[in-house]
Amino acid sequence: MLFPSLLALATCILGATRAADTENNFITVPFTTVPVKRWPMGSKLGISDKDIVQSPILNVDIAYLMNLGIGEPPQKFTLLVDTGSSTTWVPAYGCDRECGYPMHSYMATNSSSFDPTGILMKIKYGEGFAYGFFARDTFTFAGQSAQGVYFAMSNANDGQLSEAGADGILGLGPDTLSRYDNPQHLVLPTLVSSMAEQSVISKNVFSFYFHPLSNDNAVWESRINGEIIFGGVDSSKVDGKIFYVPRSNQPHMLEYWAMDIDDVAINGKPMQMKEKLAAMIDSGSTLMYLPSSVLNLVFKPFPNARIMGNVYAVPCDTDNLPSITLYVNGFPMVLNPEDYLVSKGPFLITPTYSLCHTYLMNSPPGYSAILGYSFLQNYVTIFDNDKNRLGFGRRAS
Numbered sequence: 595m596l597f598p599s600l601l602a603l604a605t606c607i608l609g610a611t612r613a614a615d616t617e618n619n620f621i622t623v624p625f626t627t628v629p630v631k632r633w634p635m636g637s638k639l640g641i642s643d644k645d646i647v648q649s650p651i652l653n654v655d656i657a658y659l660m661n662l663g664i665g666e667p668p669q670k671f672t673l674l675v676d677t678g679s680s681t682t683w684v685p686a687y688g689c690d691r692e693c694g695y696p697m698h699s700y701m702a703t704n705s706s707s708f709d710p711t712g713i714l715m716k717i718k719y720g721e722g723f724a725y726g727f728f729a730r731d732t733f734t735f736a737g738q739s740a741q742g743v744y745f746a747m748s749n750a751n752d753g754q755l756s757e758a759g760a761d762g763i764l765g766l767g768p769d770t771l772s773r774y775d776n777p778q779h780l781v782l783p784t785l786v787s788s789m790a791e792q793s794v795i796s797k798n799v800f801s802f803y804f805h806p807l808s809n810d811n812a813v814w815e816s817r818i819n820g821e822i823i824f825g826g827v828d829s830s831k832v833d834g835k836i837f838y839v840p841r842s843n844q845p846h847m848l849e850y851w852a853m854d855i856d857d858v859a860i861n862g863k864p865m866q867m868k869e870k871l872a873a874m875i876d877s878g879s880t881l882m883y884l885p886s887s888v889l890n891l892v893f894k895p896f897p898n899a900r901i902m903g904n905v906y907a908v909p910c911d912t913d914n915l916p917s918i919t920l921y922v923n924g925f926p927m928v929l930n931p932e933d934y935l936v937s938k939g940p941f942l943i944t945p946t947y948s949l950c951h952t953y954l955m956n957s958p959p960g961y962s963a964i965l966g967y968s969f970l971q972n973y974v975t976i977f978d979n980d981k982n983r984l985g986f987g988r989r990a991s
Contacts, residue, residue, distance in 0.1 A: 659760055660822065662735035664745065665705030671698050673764040674755060675822060677851050677977065678876035678964075680767035680784055681717055681775045683724050685756070686747035694753020698761045707732045707741065713782075715746035717775045724751040724763070728776065733785055736824075740789045744782040746775075766800065766877075768841075768979065771849040786824055787979060795825030798979035802877065803831045803989070804971045827976050832987030836976065839923040840983050846960065847872040851977055853922055853984050855963060858884075860891045861916035871962040873920075875975060875984060879966030881905065882934060883957040884918075892916055892954070902949065908935070910950040927986065933972050 660675050662668075664684065671684050685693040687701040702708045713728035726748035733743045748762065755762060765772070769787055773779040783791065790798035804820035821828070827836070842852040855871040857864050871885065889906060893899040896915075899908045908915065915931035936951040953968030976985030 660735070660764060662733055662764070664700060664733055665731050666707040667705075668732075668734045669698070669700055669704065671700075671761045672759065673762050674760045675764050675766060675877055677766050678874060678879065679717065679719065679763060679765040679775075680769060680771035681715065681746055681765045681782070682744070682763060682785060683715065683717070683726060683746035683748045683751075683765075684762040685751070686726060686749045689749050689751075692750040692753075693748060694751070694756030696756040696761050697759065700747050702729065702747070705731055709742065711744075713776050713778060713780065715748070715775055716777070722752040722754055724748045726750070728782065733788075738789070738794050740785065740792055740794050743785055743788045744772075766977070767851060768849055789824060790979070797825050799826055799976060800824045801827040801974060801976040801985075802970055803828060803974050804967075827974060827985070827987075829987075831990050832974050833990040834988055836974070836985050836987040837923070837925045838976075838978070838981075838983045838985045839925070842872040844870070844872040847874065847962075851875045851984060855920050855922055856924075857921045858888050859917075859919040859921070859926075860888075862919065864921075865891070873963035873965050874961065875970070875977075876964050876966050877970060879964055880968065881953050881955045881964075881966050882929075882968045883955050883961065883964040883966075885962065886956045888918075889954055889956060892918065900949070902951070904955055906952045906954045907949040908952065909948060912950075922986075925986075927973070929969070929972065934968055 659672055661670065661672050663670055673682070673684070685696040685699040687699045689696070689699060693699070702710070709730040711728045711730060715724070715726045715728050717724045724746070726746045728744055728746045730742045730744055732739055732741050733745075764785065766784055766786055769783050770781050772782045772784070776782070786795075786800050787798055789795045801823045802820065803823070821831075829836070839853045842848070842850075842854045844852075844854065852872050852874045855873050857867050858871075859865065865888070892915075893906055893908070896908055896912060898912075899906060901907070915935065917931070918929045918934065920927040920929070934953045936953060953966075957963055972989055974987045974989055976987075978985060
């Protein structure tokens with residue numbers, strides 16, 4: 595699900611060597627980056643064994659981009675990985691102005707495995723939209739292929755992704771969420787579900803790992819620093835144990851990757867909330883959206899804090915910002931100030947150079963909480979379709 599974001603612009607260059615982890619059968623592709631006036635055009639993908647398919651993806655401080663091929667022979671696309679929606683779509687051939695002049699578009703006549711379905715597609719996001727038709731075709735990435743995967747060919751969309759260098763969306767939300775994207779309300783399996791069904795992966799599970807930029811001088815360095823692992827999780831990326839929580843059963847969150855927050859503590863002091871917060875885990879969002887009642891407590895002691903462009907900002911020299919602890923199923927998930935203060939990169943500082951953005955924003959109407967990039971970069975996150983649960987482990991430094 596796409597919500598307002600802070601922009602960072604970069605491109606990527608494929609490294610000349612590959613590093614193999616023989617113990618875990620992982621293959622990692624190194625990348626470097628240089629600044630240009632557009633988003634990255636994607637990444638070269640690694641390969642792995644049957645049980646776990648691992649692909650480096652791009653942390654651009656706004657979204658996660660991944661390359662894959664659709665069709666036989668494969669047609670290349672760069673897609674935004676979105677756990678807040680469940681439909682994958684790419685621009686249809688000939689959709690130029692109506693799709694924001696994308697870099698790549700899908701030509702059905704060029705694929706021998708194209709299978710039309712006659713199902714209409716209509717999606718509205720937090721920001722943006724996409725219309726078109728569903729089809730099925732072969733998806734190829736990381737040296738693996740899955741046949742007959744549902745996706746949509748968009749013949750009209752808002753064009754925002756094209757402006758950023760992405761072609762479309764890779765929807766990895768729960769399968770049932772897809773029924774809102776077609777008039778027949780059909781549940782269409784996602785790519786990861788199709789891979790599991792065809793035994794491309796042994797478990798219907800995927801996980802995210804990201805490592806944020808390490809210092810202010812590395813704005814354009816090590817931008818390819820994350821992985822999406824289909825079929826499992828790389829436990830070496832976790833500091834300590836992984837804990838699992840059931841998906842939220844609150845009515846408005848039943849079909850999302852969401853969990854219940856039992857309570858929130860500011861600087862260790864619990865708020866003692868009367869009702870649980872259903873929090874969506876959404877890779878398509880940059881920010882962390884929390885109720886105003888929570889954020890008022892965070893920023894009340896700082897009179898110079900303000901909302902700029904809907905995002906909270908504080909003077910860059912502010913000391914003693916509080917920690918924010920989310921209690922989930924008995925587990926404390928601590929976010930320290932450095933986890934939610936945007937202090938890296940000139941593009942994330944206001945023109946006055948005196949205020950720094952945070953990743954914190956008041957929850958939009960209809961949502962209790964949304965945890966996007968600013969949350970995911972601190973935790974290895976596991977999305978388990980088989981057991982209908984989410985898993986979390988503190989990211990190893």
